[in-house]
Amino acid sequence: MPMESSNNANNAVYTSIWKIRDSIQSLEDLKNQIIDFLDIQNQIDASNTELWITDVKELYYNIVAAWEMLSAVSRGNLTFGHACSLFIETAKSRLEQVVSELQVFKDKTIQIEPQLRTIFNNCVNSISSELNILLPDLTMIKSPLKGINDAESSFEFTCSVCGEPAIVFFVGPYPFSSEKEPCLIYRGITRESYGSLEDSNILLALLENGKVADIHSYVIDLDFMEDGLDAYCPSCDAIYCQNHYITKEYWDQGFYDYTEGTCPEGHT
Ligand SMILES: [Zn+2]
Numbered sequence: 001m002p003m004e005s006s007n008n009a010n011n012a013v014y015t016s017i018w019k020i021r022d023s024i025q026s027l028e029d030l031k032n033q034i035i036d037f038l039d040i041q042n043q044i045d046a047s048n049t050e051l052w053i054t055d056v057k058e059l060y061y062n063i064v065a066a067w068e069m070l071s072a073v074s075r076g077n078l079t080f081g082h083a084c085s086l087f088i089e090t091a092k093s094r095l096e097q098v099v100s101e102l103q104v105f106k107d108k109t110i111q112i113e114p115q116l117r118t119i120f121n122n123c124v125n126s127i128s129s130e131l132n133i134l135l136p137d138l139t140m141i142k143s144p145l146k147g148i149n150d151a152e153s154s155f156e157f158t159c160s161v162c163g164e165p166a167i168v169f170f171v172g173p174y175p176f177s178s179e180k181e182p183c184l185i186y187r188g189i190t191r192e193s194y195g196s197l198e199d200s201n202i203l204l205a206l207l208e209n210g211k212v213a214d215i216h217s218y219v220i221d222l223d224f225m226e227d228g229l230d231a232y233c234p235s236c237d238a239i240y241c242q243n244h245y246i247t248k249e250y251w252d253q254g255f256y257d258y259t260e261g262t263c264p265e266g267h268t
């Protein structure tokens with residue numbers, strides 16, 4: 001590619017990334033409006049008001065962080081792409097939480113919800129589409145379920161669509177104790193869970209056999225695993241990554257309710 005046209009292409013990317021700031025500005029304005037609203041109402045107690053204001057701020061700052069990661073990617077730091085997606089996922093989670101909180105005020109906030117969703121989606125869609133342009137296209141590669149790669153005593157499952165790492169089991173330090181004793185860690189697409197080393201013995205045997213369906217039905221009964229493998233679609237008998245298993249969280253008045261996943265084949 002001649003130098004000049006490559007510069008033009010770069011300039012076009014910089015311009016559109018810069019323009020996303022307009023949507024982010026609208027989100028900031030609405031964030032401030034919501035905070036002002038929460039500040040003056042007296043339907044919920046002061047400590048709740050403070051928490052809910054924090055949720056609105058987190059929603060906004062995760063979008064700002066995603067935009068900053070996107071700018072880093074556009075300057076050639078492709079490794080920031082993953083962080084960008086993670087900030088977007090966290091922002092989506094905060095959005096559902098904030099909406100569930102605003103619903104407590106019913107008719108007073110009825111116009112805010114669609115407005116917030118529209119502005120939020122503008123931000124997310126433009127960040128995601130620029131990110132897709134900048135990152136190498138992985139979604140076109142169709143590959144069969146690769147199963148598990150055993151590397152450094154971790155078991156990783158890759159996405160059946162793009163082959164990217166989706167979920168992983170590994171032994172690592174328990175983060176919530178001062179001793180940081182070793183435990184079994186599951187890092188899924190929607191959560192991280194911690195089990196005891198005893199839990200891991202049968203599981204490791206199953207992981208070595210590599211049948212995802214067996215692993216899924218075994219871990220469903222483990223206390224720390226809640227609903228099994230969050231990236232697994234039983235109908236497809238396949239694992240999908242965060243980009244290919246679309247998850248939506250449901251919240252009730254600021255409290256997490258459940259998450260529903262939809263696989264690329266449309267199973268929920
Ligand atoms: Zn994928």
Ligand SMILES: [Zn+2]
Nearest residue numbers: 233236263267
């Ligand atoms: Zn499916």
